[in-house]
Amino acid sequence: MRTVFILVLCFFCLSNIKAQQFGGNPPSTRWYQMDSDTARIIFPQKMDSMAAKVANLVTHLARHNPLNLGNQLKKVDIVLQPQTINANGYVSLGPFRSEFYTTPPADNFDLGSLEWLTQLTLHEYRHVHQYNNFNHGLSTAMRYLFGQEGYALAINTAIPNWFFEGDAVYQETSLSPQGRGRMPSFLKGFPALWQSGKEYGWMKLRNGSYKDFTPSHYVLGYLLVNYGIQEYGPQFWKNVTHDASAFKGLFYPMQKAIKKYSGLKYKEFTHKALNYYKHQYQTSAFKNNSFIKDEMELSPLSQTVTHYQYPFQIAKDSLLYLKTGNNIRPAFYIKDKHKEHRLRWRDISIDNQYSYRNGKIVYAALESDPRWRWRDYSVIKILDIHSGKQRTLQHKTRYFSPDISADGTLIAANHVKEDGSSALVILNATDGSILKEISQKDIAYFTNPKIINNRTVIAVLRYTNSRTSIASIDINSGSIELLIPPSFTLIGQIDAKEDKVYFSAAQHLKDEIFYYDISSKQLYKLPTNGVGSYFINADYDKITWSSFTASGHQLKQVDISKAVWEPVSWSTFTNVHNGFSADTSHPSFLHNIPTTIHSVKPYRKLTKPFNFHSWRPDYEQPEFRFTLYGNNILNTTQTQLYYLYNENNRTHTAGGSFIYGGLFPYIRLGTQYTFDRRSIINQKLKEWNEWNSYVGLSLPLTWTSGRTYKTLTLYSDYHYRADFHRGSTQNDFRNLRFNYLRHGISWSQRVPTTVQDIFPRWGYRIASQYTHALNIYKSWQSYTGISLYLPGIAPAQHLVLNGGVQYSGNSTRIFSNNLPFARGYTTVDSAGAYTASANYHLTLLYPDWGFANILYLSRIRANIFFDHTRPFDKYGVNGHSMQSAGTEIYFDTKWWNQHPITLGFRIGRHLTPAPANPRNFFFEFLLPSLL
Template identity: 40%
Template structure:
């Protein structure tokens, strides 16, 4: 017997709708109500921000206003104002622009690594990058995309844009914009090209589909550098309006199928394959003859079947023959490792962190770990942890702090760390290394931004610093006075990872198309270049005799070592880092009036007013269909800009019974618990009563509270969600049955959801350890007698091999004897059987998940198979049910079988997992007429992650 859990005819439509709507449920109601919101308005944007950030908001508003007119000619002139929220409670460095609803959010804590994003002021960097996405969405509302917008709202446009225009263009174009309008930008940073440079060095000529979709076994760069190279090459070769013409055609679906590829061919005269190959070659030629001189790389290159090995980062010498570093693989969680003469010994798994940085001193490691706020998802912390390598015990030194890049003093008694507060200001804090107590705050006289501070001596700190323009230098800072002695002239060349050995400071800096190692002698003031060849070098570590550093390869970050021989260094004239920033042969960066727009933006305050939290409260933005037979649903969705109020109007048609359901629900998330309320009305419900079909209408009014808690800590990811709602339900039967069947009753619905797991490595199917539980209790409190209790639990355990998982699950559901109404059924019945709502049900299930193959292969730029995996299962359900008013029957429902899952990406962009299940029923399927013991089901979709 063949059954289908979803109708295949509507699969692709549902897939794209789900892909287009970005769900940020974890951030709903993410800010505490104590925040007072202000706003700055300019014609192109409303900048909404917490009180006290007036200057940052004014700067963002000025930048987007000035930049808009300067770069519109290259994307289009359509303009719809956007709301930009400045979030200052989180420690995460990120931002987005999204539809449904149309808004942008900036997460304002800067990153420490200036190589990765650049050294421009963080709010400036976000403004020049993210506002390009605003312009993209404004100008991609054309043709078929506009028609979808007209019918389905903003989710419709998101659907049309996401199918037609790939993510590599969205981000590559935004990176080009940030590079063009500033003196820096990622398009000028060698670190940005590390991934592709490493692949070219290793002669890994992966297919376009593999580069687009990634891999579970090989390192693949993300779509940002790919996109920049394609966009930059297109601008360079075919003019500044090339992508404007291409994207207008693509978003309008001229040619319908593969519109982006067709448009590129139309305006370039090249096939899409030729265009992408030429785009890569334009940059690849820069590195000809500049490949790695590492013997390890050469050995790995020779093996064409060599996959990703591991990343080894932030090496530190314990002695000349022993290093400690952080090791990350696709199979295991990041862990601290000691390497003695080539032999590794794992010490401890690292707690959840925002980056891989750590510092070492005398048997101890210090680093910053991420700790979320229990309730407010926009607020989290970066807390200092100290790990003892001898005992593997870890101590949390600080709580509810925002510390970054901590490092021990030379005697190990103190710690220096960068502290970033919600206002955006940052300082160097000196802490007690034993208990985390604050000893002193180093004055910041020149409003510098500090990165990777290290103790130079007991009185001075050395750090790579950024000034208010985003230029960098290396500075010695007096701990008491804050006075800075600059060792290098300020420039836009990024600097990072200083390390001190005697009177010499080693560091990495950008020089042209490379990031190289340098050293400066603080006594003589002499600057030296340490290396002259190989791929970019970072994170130096020093002893009297040895020098270690990190290089990026196609197989992960690899630690390299050499003799520390200052006699081979090259003194640099003028004590200046040579090379400047490279354009990577893209003259288009400097050929129009939009070049260096930032220099023309004035620093001036703009009028600030209070933001009304109730503004556009019912902000209906999308009409979302969801067709899962037998239910056909259309939902009008709304959400305000602050993400504190969600609303939806729902219509559902059930094909089995023919009933029509109308509903309205709201959720308010600005208080400690969510407040929930809604109303549902159902017409023409149908059931068989005394051999006759009877019809009735139902109504349900409900209200409740929900409390989502994030209790994650250290290595554990833990959540607890508590909810309770009260429902008032009534039924209205046909007139002849009204007196005997009409019912009105009130019931409570209480739910507890708990999950606790460890982190997952990239190739792990499930967490190797963890547990999750769901408890639900419904009980009538007036009108009728009824209650139902449901408990579901799952335990995650390791299997025989590293990426295998054993899952043991159990469930129990009990309804009160004599219940006059039947509540909805969420019991996970044995697979293969029709799910029934019995009086009592108990289940035990065992699953064994395992990978089968990693094909890394696709078809026609449409579907790409990353992984094929299997699952062997056994389900045992025992259920009791009434066969008469006085008699109960008990039956077993046992099944065993196999599931085959396909982890795929569609159209080189959207992840989708689906599967096929074969179930063999060990007991009779008594509720479906015993039609067969073998059942095949298409399980679709499993996830959209």
């Protein structure tokens, strides 16, 4: 029963994990608001037009949405974040709010050509609509009992994440002329599995795999939602989610609701839906008699997912590409007639696109502000493949998809400003100065610019009306000449040569390779195998591209002389129905949005500073805790009020804490009062109440640059403790009043991890803390610890070394121990101690096995450890040595197909005697820590 209770509490913790950044905006940011009965749009200064667009569309969706899940409407706060370069957004409960990351995605085949702010609003406000209308039955009860996080726990248990995201993708598709449901690049995962003959079970499709490719729950969800509406009508999911969120049928409520309204068991429904799409692909996308007969496979098949992207033929027998995978960090590789060589690990980036010309690689990398985490940058890197040297063109820029000229003097890139506007910039490749900037009001994005010569750039244009085209742009005059007429056919990833423009484009259920002959104005298609062809390159009489497969993006190549290009008419190219969307789509919905002039008012940063939203129990032996949680909408304050009961000493504690993150350092303060403490001292019963308080500053600095993540944390706290004696012996003890200071510093640096990595393959962390009393006692304590992460013998294996030393000065020790002792031993009171441990982590098995849609086992891994701890007294004389060795087995699981939890056990042996445990062997369960 206790284990079940711990798992439930873990789900509470998981429900509070969000994409938000605490205290991520500088205090100089001035905030404004547009307020209505539907939503409050909160935005930085000079973003009025962006906020008005969101406000008008949100209001229109709330009042006239044809895809209705119910009529409940609760006002939401939407915060616009224009300083980050990540294209994303989220809606959360605890507190109820949404944040839009307003910088558009760089790759057209990532999220499509729909105007970014429109797509964000269509998708994220659907989540608001979902949260507003799943408030039924047991879900409502959980909201009253535990607040917004309790409500989130209930609806996320009743309704799977595939529906939340699939339904939101369905809305962005049905209510617009684009959307991911019309993108073969979004849908390509399942046909890749079917073409390879892989038929995974439902639980593997739901939970994913560390080794094999599985489509995301976004894709799975869209296909199921679309199928449900197509087969059972537009009210189907409204009825299903109403019953599921009310927990009609306490166990498996979603499955029972689907059976009720479709007449099919859940397994039959999902199987029938996926078979429907499988048939569609097999009768269309896979059936093509004009496939290239002589295409060569250049990348070896791997047992784990591996991607080979953006190939460039740099010599007759040398191929450059970006390689990444489930156990491979992104790196540039060159494959020649001898073997594959790694050129360099790529700097951390948010986009895999790069360009190559005449010995130079140019790409955009991520750099972040150390303190203000909503502020990051996309900076241009230039890598010389011959010398291996790399340089940064400029810092604090927002440049995307760069290309370099043949002579290495110019760089063309897309410049996205904080207001969301896009411009094509021509830069001096030596110092990064802007030579020319070209923009046009109706062009939302200049995608994949390619320099043809010092006068001309070819680029894909993404328009504000969601259409795409290819244009030739004159650098000197700034004039734009269309080569391909604008249409809703998705275009991207071009490779331009003097009179030919190669690119990928969506055609029904597959992304195909095309080229446009500028001189003859004729369009041609190159039919290829597979479910989608990307990153085409034409050089040295070869055509190379990446074909998406169930093993990842695989390199294909054919001699130009053997490539059979088929002429394509413009009507065939532009008037094609791409992807899947049910018959109830409403592409004209966006044409009827009323334009309302909203009043703009300042928004105070400390609006609702406490904003209590959730409350929940917590248990970690021997303490039971009940906590009330609060956060303000701008996420600069965190508040907790709590009651705590200790079952060992039977004390009651009431307390609270508050953190303000709106200034450069965090300001932290807290207080707690404990009742009825008791202790026997000199054969007398001491009874007292205890008051502990603290106030402090901390400075968390985290930034990304180059190939590593770095973190520096500084903190200093003032603590005060007072004891209030009570009972018959209160006059026998001196009143205790003392205070102390605690200071700390930590520094860490690590490389990114891959899907299969347990820890970073390279990294380290150093932390030091010093605590000293200010009155009565002269006690002090120092602690220093270090962790070192090293690669193991094989991928997904890690050697982790830990060490630390702690010493408490003077005879009176009043501070608690911070040093981890050897596993299997209890902590002993000593003036000091040092410890060292070695851990070898390795994966044993990827079972990809589940049971009854409740438990799914993704990975079994082990840790072989050796620990050594030696305490010493104030004179430096060593005490009893503690040494242990053993093995830990961990099970990485998912519960109810979406809640990840790691459980395990430890078995070890004392190598030196353990006074508190005369047995040589020890055994412990390893349960997840409660946050």
